Amino acid sequence: MDLRTRISSGLKTAMKNQEAQRLSTLRLINAAIKDKDIALRGEGVEEGVGDAEVLAILGRMTRQRQESARAYEEGGRLDLAEAERAEIAVIEEFLPRPLTEAEVARAVDEAIQTTGAETIRDMGRVMGVLKADYAGRMDFGAVGPMVKERLA
Structure with a gap:
C-alpha cells in the first residue's frame, strides 16, 4: 500500500473515530501533498508526487514542528509545544523506521x-x-x- 493510500485510510479512520487532533494533522499532510501535486502540474508533470516525495514532505513537516516545539518551550508555551509534539507523532506513523x-x-x-x-x-x-x-x-x-x- 503506497503512502497516499495509507494517509487517506488514516484520515477516514480519524473521521469515523472523531479524533480531532489526528484528523487535523492528516488534513495538513493531504494539503501539503496536493500543493506539491499542483506545483508539479504547473511544470508539466501529470502523474503527481510519488512515495519518495511524500516522504520528503513528511520529513519537512516533522522538522518544522520540532523547531516550533523548541521555540514554544523557550517561550514558556508548553501547551503549544505539546500540540506540536502530538502532530509529530501522527506524522511519524507514516515515516519508515529510522536506521540505527x-x-x-x-x-x-x-x-x-x-x-x-x-x-x-x-x-x-x-x-x-x-x-x-x-x-x-x-x-x-x-x-x-x-x-x-x-x-x-
Whole structure:
C-alpha cells in the first residue's frame, strides 16, 4: 500500500473515530501533498508526487514542528509545544523506521563500494545513492560528514 493510500485510510479512520487532533494533522499532510501535486502540474508533470516525495514532505513537516516545539518551550508555551509534539507523532506513523547508527554506517559503506567512490569529489554520487535508497530513513545532515570522513 503506497503512502497516499495509507494517509487517506488514516484520515477516514480519524473521521469515523472523531479524533480531532489526528484528523487535523492528516488534513495538513493531504494539503501539503496536493500543493506539491499542483506545483508539479504547473511544470508539466501529470502523474503527481510519488512515495519518495511524500516522504520528503513528511520529513519537512516533522522538522518544522520540532523547531516550533523548541521555540514554544523557550517561550514558556508548553501547551503549544505539546500540540506540536502530538502532530509529530501522527506524522511519524507514516515515516519508515529510522536506521540505527550501525545500519547507517553499513549503508554508507555499501554506497561507497557501489559507486566506486575513492575521493571527496565522489561524495555527490554517494549521497545521491543514499538519498535514493534511504529517503526518510536517515538524517542526511549527519550522514554527510560520515561520508566525507570515509572518502578523505
